[in-house]
Amino acid sequence: MRSRYGRLIVLVLLLALGMLIAALHNRAVEDNRPSIVATTVRAVLSPFQSAVHSVVKTGHNAKRSVRGRSRVMRENDNLRIELKQLTKENARLREEHAENIRLRKLLEFKKSYPTQLLTAQVIAMRPSQWHNTCTIDRGWRDGVRKTDPVITARGVVGQVIDVGSNVSQVLLLTDQASGLGAIVERSRVTGICQGQQARTLVLNYLDKDADVKKDDLVVTSGIGQVYPKGLRLGRVVKLRGAGGYMKSAEIRPSVQFDQLEEVAVIVRKAES
Amino acid sequence: MKRTLIAIFLLIVAGALQSRAADQMKISGSAPDFLMAATIAMGLLLDPALGAVFGFGAGLVQASIVGLSFGGFIASRTLLGFGVGSLRLWFFQENPLVLVAACLLGTIACEGLLFLIEPVRSSSAAIAQLPMESVYNAVLALVCYFLMRRAMEPRRKELEVRS
Numbered sequence: 001m002r003s004r005y006g007r008l009i010v011l012v013l014l015l016a017l018g019m020l021i022a023a024l025h026n027r028a029v030e031d032n033r034p035s036i037v038a039t040t041v042r043a044v045l046s047p048f049q050s051a052v053h054s055v056v057k058t059g060h061n062a063k064r065s066v067r068g069r070s071r072v073m074r075e076n077d078n079l080r081i082e083l084k085q086l087t088k089e090n091a092r093l094r095e096e097h098a099e100n101i102r103l104r105k106l107l108e109f110k111k112s113y114p115t116q117l118l119t120a121q122v123i124a125m126r127p128s129q130w131h132n133t134c135t136i137d138r139g140w141r142d143g144v145r146k147t148d149p150v151i152t153a154r155g156v157v158g159q160v161i162d163v164g165s166n167v168s169q170v171l172l173l174t175d176q177a178s179g180l181g182a183i184v185e186r187s188r189v190t191g192i193c194q195g196q197q198a199r200t201l202v203l204n205y206l207d208k209d210a211d212v213k214k215d216d217l218v219v220t221s222g223i224g225q226v227y228p229k230g231l232r233l234g235r236v237v238k239l240r241g242a243g244g245y246m247k248s249a250e251i252r253p254s255v256q257f258d259q260l261e262e263v264a265v266i267v268r269k270a271e272s
Numbered sequence: 273m274k275r276t277l278i279a280i281f282l283l284i285v286a287g288a289l290q291s292r293a294a295d296q297m298k299i300s301g302s303a304p305d306f307l308m309a310a311t312i313a314m315g316l317l318l319d320p321a322l323g324a325v326f327g328f329g330a331g332l333v334q335a336s337i338v339g340l341s342f343g344g345f346i347a348s349r350t351l352l353g354f355g356v357g358s359l360r361l362w363f364f365q366e367n368p369l370v371l372v373a374a375c376l377l378g379t380i381a382c383e384g385l386l387f388l389i390e391p392v393r394s395s396s397a398a399i400a401q402l403p404m405e406s407v408y409n410a411v412l413a414l415v416c417y418f419l420m421r422r423a424m425e426p427r428r429k430e431l432e433v434r435s
Contacts, residue, residue, distance in 0.1 A: 010321040011354050014328045018346030021332065025342045041287075041336035048288035056293050124291035127337045128345075129303060129405060130386060135291065135337065162339035169339025177340070 029162055032146050034139075039164045046167075053123065105153060117264040118142060120150075123167065125260065132175035132195065132257075134158075138265060139166040147226050149266045155232030155254030156180075156220060157263050170263075173201060173233070173253060181223030182233055187211035190221055193233055193251065201234060201251040212236060212249050228266065278423050279314060279326055282416070286310040287333040302404035305379070307334045309412035311349055312378040315356025316371065316417050317424060323360075327353025344390040352382040371417065375410035 021037050028035040124135035138144050140163045150157040150170045158178060162169040171178055174195040182193035182203055189210045191203040203218055216236045222229030238250040286306040294303045307330040315323035331349030335342040356378050383402055 007319070007321045007324075007354075011324050011350065014324050014350050015347055018328060018331065018350060019343055022335075022343035022346065025335075037332070038336040038339070038342075041333055045284060045287050045291070045333065045337070048284050049292050052288040052292040056296055060296075124337060125295040126303070127291045127294060128334065129305065129383070129401060130390075131338050131340050133338050133340060135339075171340070 029146065032163075034164055035162065038162065042164055042167055049124065116143075116267045118144065118267045119262060119264050120168075121262060122260050126172075132172040132178075133161070134170050134172060134260065136168050136170055136263060136265070137166065139164045139168050141165050143267045144168050144265055145268060148268060149227045149231075150263050151231060151266060152255055152260070152263055154256070155234065156227060157255055157257075157260065159226060160265065168265075172257060173255070174199065174257060180227055181221035182218050183221040184210075184212050184236075185217040185219050186213075187216070190223075191249075193218065199253075199257070200237065201253055202240075203236070203249040203251055204246075206247050206249060208245055208247050210247065212239060212247075214239070216249075218249075218251050275318075275424055278420065279329075282310050282314070282420065283307075283326070283329050283333060286330070287337060290334065291337040299408065300404055302401040302408055304408040304412055305405065306412065307331075308349070308352065308379060308382055309375075309409045310416055311353050311382075312356050312375050312409070312413040313416035313420055315353045315378070316360050316374060316413075317420055318357055320354045320357030320361060323353035323357030324350050325353070327351070341386070341390050344386050347389060348382050348386040351385060352378055355381065368414075371414055372410055375413040376406045378413070379406040379409040 025035040025038060118138055120136040120138040122134050123137050126132055126134065136150070144160055144163050146160055146163055148160045150159060156173055158170045158172040158175070160168045161171045172195070173180075173193075176195050178195040180193055181190065183190045184203075187210070189206060189212055191206045191210075193201050193203050196202050203212075206212060214236055218233045218236065220227040220229055220231040220233060232254040234251040234253040236249045237252045239247060240250060241247045286309070289306045294306060297304055311323070311327045311330045314326040318326065327349040328346060330353070331346035332342075334349065335345035338345070356374060359374055380402060383405070387399075
């Protein structure tokens with residue numbers, strides 16, 4: 001191992017083993033089977049991940065409580081100065097009204113998608129600079145399958161790309177490998193919505209004369225049969241390349257990926 | 273045996289931190305790469321072959337938590353461990369500047385390698401974050417290097433006595 005050739009042989013063997021593992025993993029993913037290597041590694045990491053998650057969560061809660069306390073103190077000061085009890089009451093009513101709207105939307109959303117929705121917690125987010133993926137705490141034991149769409153009440157999050165027994169990897173919409181059929185809700189113009197590694201999406205392959213405007217809502221078209229039709233993707237923020245044969249539109253996603261905590265997986269029934 | 277256990281523990285802890293904490297620790301859009309920092313630190317402490325073995329493990333762990341690019345992650349991290357280990361073997365001096373340079377170059381070379389193996393379509397955002405990520409990793413790798421060196425010190429002293 002100490003000799004120069006010995007070291008090179010170790011390197012070559014490791015690289016060959018790496019390629020073999022990659023090939024086996026890809027085969028397992030293609031066949032919709034859990035990858036043994038990835039599942040084993042995740043199982044070993046799992047208790048340590050939980051420990052780190054607890055520490056991170058405690059830190060977050062502490063930060064929130066400090067922020068929350070200072071905010072409440074400011075509010076109290078303002079209230080003492082203004083002495084307007086009515087304003088406070090009004091704020092409470094407004095909050096309840098907003099909550100009411102949110103809950104009603106969620107109820108309507110659930111009614112409009114009769115397929116089984118499986119709620120899941122996001123337990124890991126973007127573990128690499130080059131890939132936009134996250135991990136959820138549901139796997140094949142819960143009925144999750146590869147390519148199942150993942151959503152929130154705000155819109156599409158992405159799709160499942162790898163399923164373990166208790167966890168699954170989700171490819172986020174913003175990843176450059178992500179692409180799906182999309183439609184502009186107002187004008188019914190269709191295109192392909194793709195991730196571009198940044199915080200925005202891009203709606204490609206639009207005709208140069210296509211009726212697309214800023215602030216237009218873009219939803220899933222249902223083409224490709226992965227995502228149900230009509231799920232929110234985002235709003236147009238910018239139009240690009242209007243001088244050529246085709247143009248594209250930059251889209252701000254409806255989902256705030258930085259604040260993703262709970263999601264829902266649209267579980268398909270297994271084909272008999 | 274102690275070294276192996278320390279290395280495995282480091283790998284697991286770095287993997288857990290990478291999956292749960294890295295995204296929360298962003299500074300101007302750049303997140304640290306704990307597994308890469310650990311690979312650089314261990315490469316600087318071990319010989320090239322053992323550095324490559326550690327890098328292989330780091331690549332495997334990272335690919336498993338990302339769920340993509342198994343080949344890319346394993347190959348780039350294995351070569352990183354081997355490269356940093358070779359650096360130590362040929363002209364490494366325990367000088368903080370050499371350490372920082374090794375960490376910065378290691379990150380850039382490793383990310384560049386991953387980019388060559390699996391090019392991303394819109395790479396500008398990722399490339400723009402690379403300098404900050406390199407600095408972030410360099411700091412982490414240095415901390416990790418000194419901690420690991422301290423943990424492995426008795427073993428090194430023992431080796432020196434034997435030689």
